[in-house]
Amino acid sequence: MRISLNWLRELVETDLSPENLADILTMAGFEVEDIEDRKSWAKGVVIGRVMQREKHPDADKLSVCQIDIGSGELQQIVCGAANIAADIFVPIATVGSFLPKAGDGLKIKPAKLRGVASNGMVCSIAELGLAKDSDGIHIFDETAFPKLKAGDDARPYMGLDDVVLDLSSTANRADALSMVGIAREVAALTGAKLKLPVAADNIAASGSGLSLSVSDVQACATYIGSVIEGIKIGTSPAWLQDRLQASGVRPINNVVDVTYYIMLEWGQPLHAFDRDRLQTVTGTSDLDIGVRFAQKGEKLTTLDSQERTGTEQTLFITAANKPVALAGLMGGEATEVHDGSENLMLEAALFDTAAVRKSARSQGLRTEASLRYERGVNLAELEVATNRAIQLITELAGGTVVGQAIADHRPDTLTRTIALRFDRTTEILGQIVKDAEIVDLEPRDVEQTLTRLNCQLEKTDQANVWNVVVPPYRYRDLEREIDLIEEVARVYGYNNFNDTLPPVHSEAGYLSTEQAITRSLREAFRGVGLTELIHYSLGKPGKPNQVELSNPLLAEYAALRTDLLDGLIEAFQYNLEQGNGSLNGFEIGHTFCTGEVGFEENECLAGIIGGDPSCEKWQRGGKDQPLSWFEAKGLLDSVFSRLSLAVEYQPDQQETERLHPGRTASLWLRGKRLGTFGQLHPQLRQERSLPDEVYVFELDLQSLMxxxxxKSAMVPTLKAYSTFPASDRDIAFYIQDSVTVAELQRAMRKAGGKLLQSITLFDEYKGDNVPDGQRSLAFRLVYRTNNRTLKDEDVEPAMQKVRDTLVSKFKADLRS
Structure with missing residues (x-):
């Protein structure tokens, strides 16, 4: 928002310098990005009166002028503009002045043009920075400025005696997109007096033939249509053009300029239709103006000469049900105000923020009007802006209001009452610094601050608790107690609050249990060479129990993921296709599904391992050597060992679509299922062109937590190595194929007691001399203690107990 300082000072009595004002606004949350001092654009430019104009003797397009600049003698200046003439007042850049906006900057020096001396330059508005280009020199309007005098400073007559602040506001401050809104802020921040413009109510006569039909009152809460007859289109006065140009708006004509002016002044977009053209479009003298969403295939040519096709989200203004404008965005070309317009239909409306946002997105169009509607315009001052616009139109273009129609569906009350506790305010904001001393905030400070924001405070029965009535123009912004507390801090001044911590002994920060465990898990998986991955929580729809989005951005991301493996497999495939090699990684993330009681959200840990991890392959003739099942399992076991987790593997065939039915294991921890580890199904690997052996795992993070x-798992304890030698024993036996190694190891560990340190499978054999349905297994059992060297009489009882357990529980046929 560009703020003209001259305009602002007409709305609020302030004599602050531009720099001080910019600092105050920035500290209050309105960042001033630039201070544009327009006075420097035309320093040394004065008013000159052309006394004589003659043709240049050696150039057809040049004129030699004698110009009075108030110095006591005429100055000869050569000018190339076609509109130069005698007896006119023009801006003159005198010798020695500098024009920073003329190209890359222009220093005015005495010169000769085709042999004729020239002392100065007659300026155009482009050379003074008021436009990008111009058709000729600027000529002052003597009717608008009857007291023009040669030699006077030209800047006050061209709007160049001004400073413009370019400031930005947050999205919640819709009121800041207007001069009145900023004036109210300045008044609240500085205590200055407001001087807002007031326009009398325009009570229009009935019988103008105007009626309104709003089909969706949610999309258009209020619509005011005013018919003005007998206007005359012309050029806007200089003061209006100067203010529009300072705000970055190009003047067009007196009627259109007034609609822009009101939008800048009050933040209320307006649109003026040519009433006669509306009647031509409808084919009737009676106008039925409507607001509705577009029907499929409806078209409208807008003011930018673009033909636009409506969608179900496009909001139209219609006349006799025919589209004539994009509501809140842009008017239609067929009904625009033109030089010959004599009668108007002025639109002032309150459109819904979401409706305008969707309509703008459907057309790929953003305008100054839509920007304000999307943030939310003031619901309470629509009539004020309308009356102000009618007043200016009738003053500048003549005409009479002959009719007005209103469709109003606003809430009965446009105010909000919020309870504010003083204790809560001081608890959040702390102490203030006053006269170099740190003191407590007082109730009267809160009252004075909120009163300056036009809030009404009423005390309640409770001590230091107020009921605060929010002004209508802050209705969308101030909704809760914390909003009011923020306003107290902002207006009182953030820099006026004490910024040091209170002198109390505080506890040092620490990680929560969940954070500490999560970090340990990440370190453990990174420690075995896996890369941590992060994927979107969105994926393709079509799976059972998926949570699908009602308004997805893309069809590929229309549902929430039900597991992490799909994303890991796609990432593995993508890296191979890009020539980056195998991606061995893990991910910690959330999964979502629909259950019996509604939506469910879980946190999981999953990973993918595969391919050839080695870099140099010259010893194998360049051939890949992928990880085996046991090597991949060893990486996972290394993680569990680092975390001191005793995880068991059991055969599993629950998921046969993605995993190999004979090479999949379920993981168990303390009798509860922890997750799944297995090799990808051969058919899936073939479809995705993956290596021969790729392994995945998925763990329940909550079980790991x-x-x-x-306490024993979180705090590591020292366990000394035994200094005494170990005693190992081998045992071999025939066992049924259905008995798993995990079951055998669990039984042997229990039978071996405290002396048994480790159990390792070192041989498996099937074939000759092995009974059908059985296999031969050989284990090495290592016994050790910390206080002595074990003897045979120590080991043998434990070993015999292991043998007895294998025979009695599993019917093993011992071979040794």
């Missing part, structure tokens, strides 16, 4: 949250 429970297992690692105990």
């Amino acid at each position: 429970q297992a690692l949250s105990s």
Whole structure:
């Protein structure tokens, strides 16, 4: 928003310098990005009166002028503009002046043009920075400025005696997109007096033939149509053009300029239709103006000469049900105000923020009007802006209001009452610094601050608790108690609050149990060479129990993921296709599904391992050597060993679509299922052109959290190595194929007691001399203690107990 300082000072009595004002606004949350001092654009430019104009003797397009600049003698200046003439007042850049906006900057020096001396330059508005280009020199309007005098400073007559602040506001401050809104802020921040313009109510006569039909009152809460007859289109006065140009708006004509002016002044977009053209479009003298959403295939040519096709989200203004404008965006070309317009239909409306946003997106169009509607315009001052616009139109273009129609569906009350506790305010904001001393905030400070914001405070029965009535123009912004507390801090001044911590002993920060465990898990998986991956929580729809989005951005991301493996497999495939090699990684993330009681959200840990991890392959003739099942399992076991988790593997065939039915294991921890580990199904690998052996795992993060949250798991303890030698024994036996190694190891570990340190499978054999349905297994059992060297009489009882357990529980046929 560009703020003209001259205009602002007409709305609020302030004599602050531009720099001080910019600092105050920035500290209050309105960042001033630039201070544009327009006075420097035309320093040394004065008013000159052309006394004589003659043709240049050696150039057809040049004129030699004698110009009075108030110095006591005429100055000869050569000018190339076609509109130069005698007896006119023009801006003159005198010798020695500098024009920073003329190209890359122009220093005025005495010169000769085709042999004729020239002392100065007659300026155009482009050379003074008021437009990008111009058709000729600027000529002052003597009717608008009857007291023009040669030699006077030209800047006050061209709007160049001004400073423009370019400031930005946050999205919640819709009121800041207007001069009145900024004036109210300045008044609240500085205590200055407001001087807002007031326009009398325009009570229009009935019988103008105007009626309104709003089909969706949610999309258009209020619509005011005013018919003005007998206007005359012309050029806007200089003061209006100067203010529009300072705000970055190009003047067009007196009627259109007034609609822009009101939008800048009050933040209320307006649109003026040519009433006669509306009647031509409808084919009737009676106008039925409507607001509705577009029907499929409806078209409208807008003011930018673009033909636009409506969608179900496009909001139209219609006349006799025919589209004539994009509501809140842009008018239609067929009904625009033109030089011959004599009668108007002025639109002032309150359109819904979401409706305008969707309509703008459907057309790929953003305008100054839509920007204000999307943030939310003032619901309470629509009539004020309308009356102000009618007043200016009738003053500048003549005409009479002959009719007005109103469709109003606003809420009965446009105010909000919020309870504010003083204790809560001081608890959040702390102490203030006053006269170099740190003191407590007082209730009267809160009252004075909010009163300056035009809030009404009423005390309640409770001590230091107010009921605060929010002004209508802050209705969309101030909704809760914390909003009011923020306003107290902002207006009182953030820099006036004490910025040091209170002198109390505070506890040092620490990680929560969940954070500490999560970090340990990440370190463990990175420690075995896996890369941490992060994927979107969105994916393709079509799976059972998926949570699908009602308004997805893309069809590929129309549902929430139900597991992490799909994303990991796609990432693995993508890296191979890009020539980056195998991606061995893991991910910690959330999964979502629909259950019996509604939506469910879980946190999981999953990973993918595969391909050839080695870099140099010259020893194998350049051939890949992928990880085996046991090598991949060893990486996972290394993680569990680092975390001191005793995880068991059991055969599993629950998921046969993605995983190999004979090479999949379920993981168990303390009798509860932890997750799944297995090799990708051959058919899936073939479809995605993946290596021969790729392995994935998926773990329940909540189960890991429970297992690692105990004090013994969180705090590492020292366990010294035994200095005494170990005693190992081998045992071999025939066993049924249905008995798993995990079951055998669990039984042997229990039978071996405290002396048994480790159990390792070192041989498996099937074939000759092995009974059908059985296999031969050989284990090495290592016994050790910390206080002595074990003897045979120490080991043998434990070993015999292991043998007895294998025979009695599993019917093993011992071979040794």
